[in-house]
Amino acid sequence: xxxxxxxxxxxxxxxxxxxxxxxxxxxxxxxxxxxxxxxxxxxxxxxxxxxxxxxxxxxxxxxxxxxxxxxxxxxxxxxxxxxxxxxxxxxxxxxxxxxxxxxxxxxxxxxxxxxxxxxxxxxxxxxxxxxxxxxxxxxxxxxxxxxxxxxxxxxxxxxxxxxxxxxxxxxxxxxxxxxxxxxxxxxxxxxxxxxxxxxxxxxxxxxxxxxxxxxxxxxxxxxxxxxxxxxxxxxxxxxxxxxxxxxxx
Amino acid sequence: xxxxxxxxxxxxxxxxxxxxxxxxxxxxxxxxxxxxxxxxxxxxxxxxxxxxxxxxxxxxxxxxxxxxxxxxxxxxxxxxxxxxxxxxxxxxxxxxxxxxxxxxxxxxxxxxxxxxxxxxxxxxxxxxxxxxxxxxxxxxxxxxxxxxxxxxxxxxxxxxxxxxxxxxxxxxxxxxxxxxxxxxxxxxxxxxxxxxxxxxxxxxxxxxxxxxxxxxxxxxxxxxxxxxxxxxxxxxxxxxxxxxxxxxxxxxxxxxxxxxxxxxxxxxxxxxxxxxxxxxxxxxxxxxxxxxxxxxxxxxxxxxxxxxxxxxxxxxxxxxxxxxxxxxxxxxxxxxxxxxxxxxxxxxxxxxxxxxx
Amino acid sequence: xxxxxxxxxxxxxxxxxxxxxxxxxxxxxxxxxxxxxxxxxxxxxxxxxxxxxxxxxxxxxxxxxxxxxxxxxxxxxxxxxxxxxxxxxxxxxxxxxxxxxxxxxxxxxxxxxxxxxxxxxxxxxxxxxxxxxxxxxxxxxxxxxxxxxxxxxxxxxxxxxxxxxxxxxxxxxxxxxxx
Numbered sequence: 001x002x003x004x005x006x007x008x009x010x011x012x013x014x015x016x017x018x019x020x021x022x023x024x025x026x027x028x029x030x031x032x033x034x035x036x037x038x039x040x041x042x043x044x045x046x047x048x049x050x051x052x053x054x055x056x057x058x059x060x061x062x063x064x065x066x067x068x069x070x071x072x073x074x075x076x077x078x079x080x081x082x083x084x085x086x087x088x089x090x091x092x093x094x095x096x097x098x099x100x101x102x103x104x105x106x107x108x109x110x111x112x113x114x115x116x117x118x119x120x121x122x123x124x125x126x127x128x129x130x131x132x133x134x135x136x137x138x139x140x141x142x143x144x145x146x147x148x149x150x151x152x153x154x155x156x157x158x159x160x161x162x163x164x165x166x167x168x169x170x171x172x173x174x175x176x177x178x179x180x181x182x183x184x185x186x187x188x189x190x191x192x193x194x195x196x197x198x199x200x201x202x203x204x205x206x207x208x209x210x211x212x213x214x215x216x217x218x219x220x221x222x223x224x225x226x227x228x229x230x231x232x233x234x235x236x237x238x239x240x241x242x243x244x245x246x247x248x249x
Numbered sequence: 250x251x252x253x254x255x256x257x258x259x260x261x262x263x264x265x266x267x268x269x270x271x272x273x274x275x276x277x278x279x280x281x282x283x284x285x286x287x288x289x290x291x292x293x294x295x296x297x298x299x300x301x302x303x304x305x306x307x308x309x310x311x312x313x314x315x316x317x318x319x320x321x322x323x324x325x326x327x328x329x330x331x332x333x334x335x336x337x338x339x340x341x342x343x344x345x346x347x348x349x350x351x352x353x354x355x356x357x358x359x360x361x362x363x364x365x366x367x368x369x370x371x372x373x374x375x376x377x378x379x380x381x382x383x384x385x386x387x388x389x390x391x392x393x394x395x396x397x398x399x400x401x402x403x404x405x406x407x408x409x410x411x412x413x414x415x416x417x418x419x420x421x422x423x424x425x426x427x428x429x430x431x432x433x434x435x436x437x438x439x440x441x442x443x444x445x446x447x448x449x450x451x452x453x454x455x456x457x458x459x460x461x462x463x464x465x466x467x468x469x470x471x472x473x474x475x476x477x478x479x480x481x482x483x484x485x486x487x488x489x490x491x492x493x494x495x496x497x498x499x500x501x502x503x504x505x506x507x508x509x510x511x512x513x514x515x516x517x518x519x520x521x522x523x524x525x526x527x528x529x530x531x532x533x534x535x536x537x538x539x540x541x542x543x544x545x546x547x548x549x550x551x552x553x554x555x556x557x558x559x560x561x562x563x564x565x566x567x568x569x570x571x572x573x574x575x576x577x578x579x580x581x582x583x584x585x586x587x588x589x590x591x592x593x594x595x596x597x598x599x600x601x602x603x604x605x606x
Numbered sequence: 607x608x609x610x611x612x613x614x615x616x617x618x619x620x621x622x623x624x625x626x627x628x629x630x631x632x633x634x635x636x637x638x639x640x641x642x643x644x645x646x647x648x649x650x651x652x653x654x655x656x657x658x659x660x661x662x663x664x665x666x667x668x669x670x671x672x673x674x675x676x677x678x679x680x681x682x683x684x685x686x687x688x689x690x691x692x693x694x695x696x697x698x699x700x701x702x703x704x705x706x707x708x709x710x711x712x713x714x715x716x717x718x719x720x721x722x723x724x725x726x727x728x729x730x731x732x733x734x735x736x737x738x739x740x741x742x743x744x745x746x747x748x749x750x751x752x753x754x755x756x757x758x759x760x761x762x763x764x765x766x767x768x769x770x771x772x773x774x775x776x777x778x779x780x781x782x783x784x785x
Contacts, residue, residue: 030354043447046459056456063445065317065456068340069309074302078314078322079445081298082272086447106309107303254626254633256642280645391664418758424642424668427633504668511666570663585671 008032010041010061017174021213021221024052025118027120031091034191037061038199044087045079051093052126070101072111073108076115077116089200090115094135095125098158100231103133105160110206112169116194117206119160121175122213127181130216134158137235141193141215157235161208165241171203172196173242177210179228190240193247204243210236252427257392258283258325263359264399265323266291269434270349272322274311276330280419281353281364284325284492305330309337309350316341316348318454319444321403321437325552327358328369329360329421337413339378340499343458349399349407350384351415353422358580359432362580365419367503370558374532375551383413383477386531387485388502392426398529407441409480416531418554420504420583447480471512478560486529487538495524496541497596500563501552502528507585509552512589519590521597541571548600550572550592552584574599607662608749610670613734614687615679616656618763620734624677625656628738630659630757640668653682660747675745677737679720680704698783700733709736716740720781724775728768732775739779750780768777 007013011032016022026246035041036249041062048056050069057064067075068107071092080088090097092218104196108115125131135157139148149157160175172194187209194205210232212224219227250603262284265273273288285301292299298315302308308324315322315350326495331352341348351375373386385405399415406413415447416571420488428518447452460466490510492498501509506527513525526542528535551560560575567573579582611628612713615621622643631713643656659665672692678684678699682704691697693712699719708715718740724732738785742750757772765772 019379042449045445045447050534054459057457061448061453063448063454065314065445066459068310068336071306071313073338075314075317077300077307078272078311080314081300081311081320082318082320083446084316103303104307105308145475155603192327202367226314252633254629254639260618419645420642421741422667423645424640425629426640426665428637508667508669514666583669585669586667587671 008036010036012059012061013028014059016059018052019215021212021214021224022052023120023122023178023209023213026184027209027211028056028116030116030188030191032060032122032194034188038195040087040195040199043085044046045083047076047079047088047090049090049092049096051096052125053091053093055118056091070096070099071104072096073104073113073115073117073195076137077108077111077113080115087116087195089118089195091118092120093126094119094121094123094133098134098160105164108193109164109167109170109206112171112183112203114198114201115204116198117204118191118194119206121207121208121210122211122216123178123235124216125214126213126216137231140231146182159236160214161241164206169203170206170242171244172205172240172247174240175208175226175236175238177233177238179212179225186238197244197247202245203248207237251440252429254425255392255396255428256283256423256425257395258262260290260392260396261325261399263430264371264396265349266295267431268400268403269321269436270297270323270403271320271436272312272315273324274308274315274322275301275324276302276308277307278327280355280365280422281325281327281351283422284351284353288446292325300585305333306336307457308483310442312339312348315462316346317445319440319446321349321407323349323351327351327353327355328357328366331369333371334566335378339380339382340458341412342378342382342384342473342552345409345410345457346414349406349413349415351404351417354416354418354581363419364579364585365504366554366579366581366588367505368558369416369419370516370531370553370555371415374522374534377412377414382473384414385480386407386414386416386530387486388431388531389421389504390506390527392421392424393428395421396428396430404525405484409476411480416503418504419581425561433584440514441528465567480588481533481559483584484530485533485535485537487535488529489538489542490525490527492524492526492542495522495542496547497548498506498526498546499523499552499589499593500526500528500539500559502531502559505554506554507587508584509589512586512593515586516590516593517524523592523593528559531559534563536566539572543567545571546571550589550596551574552576552589554578555585561605572596608665609660609675609745610654610673611658611660611675611677611741611747612673612687613658613677614653614678614683615653615734619679620731621654622656622678624734624738624770625658627753627756627760628748630760631752632658634755635747635748635752637662638664640665653686654679675741676706679733679737680705689695696741698737698744700737702733705711708759709738710739714733716743716744716783718779720779723778723782725753725776729770729771732771735775736779736782739775739776740783742781743783750776
């Protein structure tokens with residue numbers, strides 16, 4: 001019988017702590033598949049964030065460390081500078097990367113650190129129970145924006161790959177989603193490209209992945225996929241915002 | 250090797266290079282900036298890593314990252330920058346990743362000024378970050394000693410898997426003194442068995458300070474506490490001057506200790522039997538050797554460039570046995586030998602009366 | 607036996623460098639020495655000063671309240687240090703730039719037209735060496751030969767072409783100090 005799908009060897013055979021319908025499981029699988037596909041598992045180091053993915057080190061069968069909240073790009077910089085022939089990636093959520101870690105990602109990008117950033121955007125702080133994140137769409141109610149996010153009070157959602165795409169140190173910047181099989185396929189390709197620019201020493205690669213958070217969105221897993229399509233996509237257009245010329249089309 | 254004049258900050262940098270530092274990450278702040286500038290020239294010359302970070306926060310996390318790879322990494326800063334680094338220090342302590350940090354202290358609180366100070370004593374020895382830990386804190390009082398301690402610091406850091414902080418002040422960082430530099434060490438080839446290098450041919454390693462289970466975190470803390478107790482028992486360093494026959498003792502560290510030494514010499518010439526006790530480790534505090542001197546004493550004078558921080562450790566050791574006076578200057582004002590002498594004279598007259606009452 | 611020397615002037619007059627050269631000469635002469643600069647914002651535009659302590663035993667305090675010798679390159683330095691020089695101490699100052707008399711009588715004040723003399727060697731910026739020469743003639747903390755050697759070994763490379771002028775300025779100052 002032909003094997004058409006198997007669990008990637010770099011993903012531990014464990015039940016995860018993620019909620020049913022959470023986007024992290026899908027993204028974990030895509031990252032593990034990509035690293036395996038590129039044949040770089042024995043020289044890749046993962047920097048886990050603070051947030052729901054703090055336990056990423058339990059699931060990736062890789063050398064891992066856990067950064068302080070938002071500091072993963074700085075920690076990855078330290079690792080990459082002393083281990084330039086290793087592959088270093090951070091796995092970060094939206095509060096971690098876009099809020100408290102805004103300065104670290106901005107400057108890692110400005111320096112063109114050849115590292116890969118896997119950025120999962122679900123529009124809320126998940127682990128602390130659904131507070132407003134810098135990525136929360138306008139009008140969305142969260143536990144810390146109970147009346148809905150109001151631009152006059154709480155500002156506007158951040159579009160990180162678009163912002164970073166403007167920087168010469170960034171070799172790849174894209175946003176993809178995980179709400180459909182077709183999008184997941186495109187997401188896998190984007191993750192592969194974000195690693196490839198590192199392997200070729202072209203600069204920093206970042207992929208933002210829209211992921212579901214049924215628990216904090218207070219919807220069912222299936223409804224959460226619709227939520228991505230109806231609420232997140234209008235705010236967060238998918239696409240590649242920067243592709244280093246060396247990477248080809 | 251011949252002695253050469255070195256500026257404290259630059260001497261510390263060169264000593265780190267010779268001790269095998271492979272990576273430096275830092276951020277400019279007076280009065281330590283020359284250390285960063287020296288590294289900016291020196292490290293690339295040797296094919297090693299230098300990076301000016303976007304903030305002290307990023308700098309210490311870059312050190313954390315590099316140190317996770319098992320290399321000798323360091324940073325340097327001054328008081329306000331150390332405050333920003335405390336987050337990283339706590340993570341380094343929680344995951345027992347070794348590194349070296351230099352604090353060239355300046356006046357605080359807040360922006361304070363850029364003049365010499367010792368007001369980070371509590372911060373470095375007691376509260377270098379959240380959670381239960383102490384860094385190993387070394388306080389040189391001459392540029393030569395700064396070099397020697399820096400040279401030893403990575404061995405201590407890696408031997409104990411601990412954070413080592415060299416605590417100087419603006420005076421030590423800015424002054425020039427004759428120094429004999431130690432020889433250049435070969436870089437370590439072997440990485441420690443906890444280092445992250447990519448899991449080729451072995452099972453993956455994890456460096457983390459996260460223990461979600463209470464019992465597990467307690468166990469991790471108890472291991473850390475046991476190590477700290479062992480360090481406290483074996484790593485106390487100090488120097489004493491003229492204590493054999495001393496009736497009185499001046500206790501001071503770092504720059505203030507050398508100023509106090511001038512005062513002690515002058516007081517000896519004036520016939521006062523006084524000695525100097527200088528802690529070299531601020532944590533662990535050299536309690537036993539100080540305690541051993543106490544029975545012969547009639548009074549103790551503690552001099553610091555702060556509002557009275559180390560004096561609390563001294564009082565813990567001396568208890569009520571003899572009077573402990575404190576002379577402190579804050580905000581970058583440096584105590585001078587003549588006022589230390591005057592305080593000593595006060596101490597002598599007061600404790601003299603006490604002895605006859 | 608310790609001697610403390612303060613060199614003070616406007617930023618750019620070479621006060622810190624003069625002190626450093628003296629410290630190098632002291633070390634090469636087998637003495638113990640410390641050099642410490644002022645490092646505040648005053649470096650830019652205000653006065654810059656350094657303290658050099660030379661002795662035959664390891665130096666304790668690298669700073670002193672009442673220096674035994676002061677080399678003052680400008681009026682603010684004379685104003686600042688005239689009250690601070692130790693009784694019986696030495697105040698050597700540039701009388702080209704400082705026209706007011708020194709009032710204290712319990713110290714030795716030596717007026718040297720340093721900027722004027724320095725001009726003869728090509729630049730008023732050599733006034734620091736003229737004054738240092740005068741100081742060493744009166745207080746031979748190190749010999750002029752040791753000072754000359756320190757100049758040869760430690761003059762910043764960008765000034766290397768001025769070595770001879772520096773040496774001549776030093777010796778001219780020493781002659782004025784003796785006279």
